[in-house]
Amino acid sequence: MSELRKDPLTNRWVIISQKRSARPSDFRVDSIHKEHSFCPFCEGHEDKTPNEIMAVRTQEAEANNSGWSVRVIPNKFPVMESEHELQRYGIGMYDAMSGTGAHEVIIEHPQHKMNIADFEPEQIHRVFKVIKARITDLYKDERLRSAIAFKNYGIAAGASMSHSHSQIIALPVVPRNLKVELEAAMSHYKYKERCIFCDVIKQELITRERIVSENDQYLSFAPFASRFPFELTVIPKTHSYSYIKTDDASLYNLALMLKDVLTRLKVALNDPAYNIILHTAPNTTKRPGNPSYWSSIEFDYHWYLEIMPRLTKVAGFEWGTGFYINPTPPEEAASFLRDYDKYMVMDHK
């Protein structure tokens, strides 16, 4: 019999369908990449991209030359641009704004590597520090209310380049899903004076049935009301509302944790396409018209990474209703990923 579960944060109901129960072997598909004959992201091809915004250099060199380990450039086809003056206007009964913001690409390795699961932890650590530096810098622009860092890996996840990269989109608004989270977190805090995420962490550590792995500072688990098979949350175990307040030592532990869970997914599901989204506090610079959910954000919100393997097709029902049908109970997903080494076979690299 299937069960309906409610996500405490978004109030979204999900059907966990036992009848359609799907094991990793039902999903094992090779991840497919879009390969171009020439990759502008590889070291030595710096002149084929827009000028860099920043780069971590391993040897002294001028900007836009070789000798870097992580490099940030503007997106060649940006959806948002910072040069535009921010304008808010009405069109008849409707509301609109200029596309003022930023759209950046973080090239995560000088060589043509694809999956961040195969990186050294030190390199993942560098990427995390660069993301922190970029969001910190973007938040100096008071027009920008939020910055979303995300990663598309594989064509099924929307990646148009195979060379490992992430993107940051900075917006003059707070996107709806983040707003819903912020409001839910504030409302829980008002009522209980506790962070709802800290409550979830405590609950998961009691039952442990949805936990995938754990280190000194981070926890990974399959959320109670997972929308998708093998959806995962990676979250700091102690309260922290903003990714950009995280110190470098902690980001090294995050790198270790990310490598751990991405390796589990790669082995258990045969290198699936996936998305990673960083959920973190919006730009809390004081300004007129601050929304109410700013008031206790340091205490009520908690940043995390959302990891979504792209294994199933999303049909009309999900789009139209915001109601998801998940054929793999998160307890089973977590159990498979805890014992992922059972899925390693001799011919698997």
Added chain:
Amino acid sequence: MSELRKDPLTNRWVIISQKRSARPSDFRVDSIHKEHSFCPFCEGHEDKTPNEIMAVRTQEAEANNSGWSVRVIPNKFPVMESEHELQRYGIGMYDAMSGTGAHEVIIEHPQHKMNIADFEPEQIHRVFKVIKARITDLYKDERLRSAIAFKNYGIAAGASMSHSHSQIIALPVVPRNLKVELEAAMSHYKYKERCIFCDVIKQELITRERIVSENDQYLSFAPFASRFPFELTVIPKTHSYSYIKTDDASLYNLALMLKDVLTRLKVALNDPAYNIILHTAPNTTKRPGNPSYWSSIEFDYHWYLEIMPRLTKVAGFEWGTGFYINPTPPEEAASFLRDYDKYMVMDHK
């Protein structure tokens, strides 16, 4: 320059990206169907499906025999089942419910036809009357709070059978997207004593730039803050909160309108996969604990069909944020669909 637009109903911001502007020719892909050697939905194969719930019969015959024009059966792999007693319970800090509900399949033609665009209007009319009858019947069960009728056409839209069919899922909750709509509609009504959908219709009829077609009773247009290229709304022009209150003469006009817009999509975009979702009032049977958004629903809500061609991949950014990037401004989509016959070519059937 791109523009951010806010959907008045969901408060969702969408980036309308001019730089990535995409015309129909950028999307023209053949719709792909999953074909099985044997189709259990075809007339004469009634013994290969679960027993029918209802059927429109053109000749007198016992149930589960030939001679029908529309046939309703339970889904063979239901995500919800009505036999289960409705139970609400907590699991630690989390909330859950039994999977009590219904999951039905409406087989829309006795022959192996695929796209409802190719049906006679009379047959589409029969399908609409059957959907009305089924939702009316399901709403007699007070446990069921909402019924979602939807259609997946083509593999990219999530269809597992190519034979034309729709589905109804009845739920013991109101799905999140519908709840958001109901609350927005109520709040607009409280403030202005007008239906927000009627306001949108009026606005669209003034500018006409997003209108695709119109008949005596229905309007089709590309919504101002379309999330996807060629997304369409089909809506009754006069106020009507519930699809199941619509009379049969009006449903015939709806059949004409649906055939019209699906034919336009088929020709202009070369038979794309698509989803259709019916947005209508939930089960308003009086019961204890009625939510506040029940109070003025007859006046503030307005049913409609949402049509979404599946032309683009949805990436991590959209999943994580609820924030969409649409490369085709709805004004351009509507203009293409108004002049769809320009896209007809000699070898096109």
